[in-house]
Amino acid sequence: MIIIGSDHAGYALKESLKQNLEKQNLAYVDCGCDGSSVDYPDIAETVCRRVLKDSASNAKGVIICGTGVGVSIAANKIVGIRAALCADYYTAKYTRKHNDSNVICLGGRTLGADVAWELLNVWLNTEFIGGRHSMRVNKIKSIEERENKEKNNE
Ligand code: RB5
Numbered sequence: 001m002i003i004i005g006s007d008h009a010g011y012a013l014k015e016s017l018k019q020n021l022e023k024q025n026l027a028y029v030d031c032g033c034d035g036s037s038v039d040y041p042d043i044a045e046t047v048c049r050r051v052l053k054d055s056a057s058n059a060k061g062v063i064i065c066g067t068g069v070g071v072s073i074a075a076n077k078i079v080g081i082r083a084a085l086c087a088d089y090y091t092a093k094y095t096r097k098h099n100d101s102n103v104i105c106l107g108g109r110t111l112g113a114d115v116a117w118e119l120l121n122v123w124l125n126t127e128f129i130g131g132r133h134s135m136r137v138n139k140i141k142s143i144e145e146r147e148n149k150e151k152n153n154e
Contacts, residue, residue, distance in 0.1 A: 002029070003061045004030055004064075005030070006065065007040040007065045009109055010063075010106070013108040014062075014064050017113075041071075041074040043071065044075045047075075052080050055080070060124065061075070061083075066110075067109060067110055069085060083103035084103070086104055087107065087111060088119075092104065092123040092126075096126035099128075101123075104120060
């Protein structure tokens with residue numbers, strides 16, 4: 001399942017990507033927005049929480065704001081989310097292969113619709129290769145655990 005959401009600055013790109021997903025018969029859940037002004041951290045959090053909720057079925061998230069930066073900063077605050085801001089094909093491919101990213105962040109004001117679809121398409125169709133990269137992803141999870149411990153000790 002693909003969970004998609006955007007703020008107002010990413011709305012047009014979200015609608016365009018939804019059309020591409022439909023053409024490929026790929027199921028998605030649209031978490032908004034409807035084009036009206038919303039704050040990107042809210043959309044990022046909604047999409048990411050749903051990705052985590054559906055993680056057993058390998059759900060993946062797509063979040064779009066003007067640059068993709070705001071949603072990526074917000075998304076990466078959530079434990080269990082590995083959000084990758086992508087603007088080039090190599091990054092979109094290798095963030096799946098090496099980082100096992102579960103969310104892709106795109107810029108509605110920085111990417112053309114065709115380029116954004118190429119990025120999303122390769123990201124969705126590339127598997128994590130594991131091996132030594134699993135150990136590195138596990139180190140990210142260890143950072144999250146230490147962060148939680150730090151907070152509990154405050
Ligand atoms: C909204 O104007 C804009 O700030 C937002 O979409 C995003 O680009 C933030 O990073």
